Amino acid sequence: MSRSDLMPVFDGHNDVLLRLIRGKAHPERDFLEGDNLGHLDLPRMRQGGFVGGFFAVYVSSQGTGPDIDDMMAKPQYDIPLPSELELAPSQQVTIHMAALLLRIERASKGEVKVCRTAADIRNCIKTGTLATILHIEGAEGIDPDFHLLDVLYGSGLRSIGPVWSRSNIFGHGVPFRYPSGPDTGPGLTDLGRELIRACNQRKIMIDLSHLNEKGFWDVARISDAPLVATHSNAHVISPHSRNLLDKQLAAIRESKGMVGVNFATSFIRSDGRRNEHTPLEEMIRHMDHLIEHVGVDGVGLGSDFDGATIPAEIGDVAGLPRLVDAMRRHGYDEATLRKLCYENWVNVLERTWGQ
Known part of the structure; x- marks a missing residue:
């Protein structure tokens, strides 16, 4: 299949920056030339029709905790979350990862762009440039006075998830628990509510994916922007704490927001288990449900590449073309495929960023 025949895919979430900073001597070169490790590098993106997406900055907890992958392969689990992180080391890692994306852009000599507007993304798709969005997953590196928020905004930050699953000064995330609903504890803190207002003022998109239910409704009350969950699925199909209830989906629809379907098998399967032998039809069940409850203009893809176990059929x-083919066989027409694969993301970002 030639590149011109590929369906373009714009993706709601990946963790390739985290993979690249872990012991890589030449991360920019490895990404641009291809290292065939993990899920993502530029040559394989070209091969799969991947035209851009959200590149997450995520500060991992230090030390050895439970083996999350092993625990999520069990019939039931409630994975202990790490404690809150300190600001200074979190800022150091945040700056390191943000700088890596900027260095990839510079080293690419025009093949990669950090996008700040929806027009940037549209132009990248037109010209074949990889469109990247600097995104934060868990705001441990953001100080209470939002000084680093402004520095990162100036560097291209346009999307932020206030929390990953562990708690921080801004709020409380949803744990990795199956079976469970998302109502697992307190929501945003007072400082977290200030962060939402600060993001609204700067037109930074707010990602709801790792917030618990109370935090979700806190954002819904405060924010004047579309409600967006970059990589989440339907709780009614997979009753995992990380997935969204129908009443949350209704609020997202009301706000003209967006949900990106997560490829992580634990959030796809009705049994909540990590298992790469998960048929693509199970993922498409989530797409159908999300389209029914959010609307065909409010659903996209949020892979979690380089951060999760995904179906082996995608690999x-x-x-990605195998997923697109499965969606086509399921009955989605070409106009619907374009919306789900890339158009909806660009449109919701235009509604959020105002440009």
């Missing part, structure tokens, strides 16, 4: 980013 890595080069396998």
